[in-house]
Amino acid sequence: MGTQKSKASPPAGGRADTKKKLPEHFRDYRHVWVFMELERGQVHPVSFELLGEGRRLADQLGAQLAGVILGPPGDSTQHAVAEAFAYDADLVYLVEKPLLTDYRNEPFTKALTDLVNKYKPEILLLGATTLGRDLAGSVATTLLTGLTADCTGLDVDADGSLAATRPTFGGSLLCTIYTLNCRPQMATVRPRVMRMPQRSNKPIGRVIRHNLRMWEDEIVTKVVDFLSDGQSENANLAYADVVVAGGLGLGAAENLQLLKNLAHTIGGDYGCSRPLVQKGWLAADRQIGQTGKTIRPRLYIAAGISGAVQHRVGVEGADLIVAINTDPNAPIFDFANVGVVADAISFLPALTEVFIKRLAPRNHMRLVN
Template sequence: MGTRKSKAPPPAQGRASMKKDLPEQFRDYRHVWVFMELERGQVHPVSFELLGEGRRLADQLGVQLAGVILGPPGDPTSHAVTEAFAYDADLVYLVEEPLLTDYRNEPFTNALTDLVITYKPEVLLLGATTLGRDLAGSVATTLLTGLTADCTGLDVDADGSLAATRPTFGGSLLCTIYTLNCRPQMATVRPRVMPMPQRSNKPIGRVIRHDWGMAEEEIVTKVLGFLSDGQSEKANLAYADVVVAGGLGLGAADNLLLLKNLARTIGGDYGCSRPLVQKGWMPFDRQIGQTGKTIRPKLYIAAGISGAVQHRVGVEGADLIVAINTDPNAPIFDFAHVGVVADAISFLPTLAEAFTRRLAPANRLRLVN
């Protein structure tokens, strides 16, 4: 997912016959834009992942990479500008207005649409977060252009078209979608699908401040406040370095304690495959896979998970995948780096005990010495 390709793929077979000349009003659309999402004053990490991917696409197209920042005047927005250049943007389009302090669909759609109409990008990328999905759909609808959602791969064809690849038919196939005759070409990408690029000390470059105005009276939605979700163990699987996950092979909900204990022992987080969410054993925010979270941990331990393609899509970016399953022919062994044919219910306590001994203070001291 998100792998770099040295050569642009040729136009898809049969697509050339469908493509018409790009309408006159779209022929001067150029450059690649990445929407920089601010989440409670912080830049969402998916924005940096998209800047890395946007850099590659912009270089293939021979155009500039721009970050797009919408927010209130102040430190968070200024910090986002600095970070956009640190992750290799060539320029930044900035709209600073108090109305953009908290996300509301109407002002954000209006501001981003106005930017697109004024400055004409050929590619616009957004994170497939709750905010990004809401904003991307309304902007694409307003602009009457195409949008490919939840992409797992982006590339540029030999004719300069954006090739946006995403799972289809329940994850059993991958399809590549093109926006042939409209601009901008829009796509959303889920967090952790693309690798995190290296941050540099690149200085702040050209910032285009866009004048945009909208009255509060024009906005139907009002922000009254924010309520806690009340979850004491809120999952942050997408950015965990170590993840332990379980599937139907665990047999019963009580055995999820084995996962939690191992995750706690090695300082990781825990999750599950979709069937466990469907059974009500775990909440949706801990589901890993195509319809759940995409993860890229340094270590992923899958216990009792068969490894269907829907799950594979969400985990194959991990540095090291360790699979535990009683079935030696389980699909997960096709892409795991280490396979253990064993009963996860018996193996997990043994693994946790081994890690406990290995990570004990006395052993750590002996290793250092």
């Protein structure tokens, strides 16, 4: 793995200066690439967030922004190409082959590493999704370069080095990491950490097609079928405009219905802090925080959540945070916009009733707890 150097700093503090002498051959590596993840034929939204961030980095470097699309021939990849340009890519690298229909590590790793070795990007960004994390680690290992995972901030220094910042020590510090001796510089970013850029009507531009020289009989992994995880409700917390979440202050698993009632009333989704997942009260896809989902809703209501730094990392991008807690000294009140010192178990039903009356004054039907 490529040599990396990091330095830790308090979250609110600036980054210390570090002088780096870069190898001469790094001049061969140019431009910023964003891997555009196709999820069952649809572009994962994190790809658009990364294109927005990649555009900013490319402009700072005076470089081009490229989207990288791997998939089967057909409408899904062509749609992804159009979307890459709509989100301000300058060009697209496209690999189309039937064996790229479903994600498998071997063909995706070969396709992406072949592209990197041939066209030499300076920076390569991927979403920190299940797919992106698997692919990024494999590609970085194959290329013998550095990879900074789960970044919360990206920037470039005066010499063009990528400064990739991520939480460390449980979120109490931010560590800025540089890849000193290898290229490309790779980073993964979790969904919703970066803002969604504006979509435009930019026409399709330059597309560079690459032929993947790999065949099905060379791949050990085979996709037999896709099976549901058995959950009737799939969480989409990362992209919800309104989120209601609960913590240990709810007291018992049956009180989760209070969250669901409020979320349903105001057209939102519901989640929880890590301890509730550990207790088995909710599935892991409902967890919010550093080891769960990062969210950027317009409204976030936290009920019975203390607000440890691990949770704060996942919610501080919300426009409005409302905290409900019996402890007036709970850490969540340090970053909440509105604080309510109350028992969430009694406050949530009352708040739900108020919303019902305000949103549907002619229908005062009470929700059953």
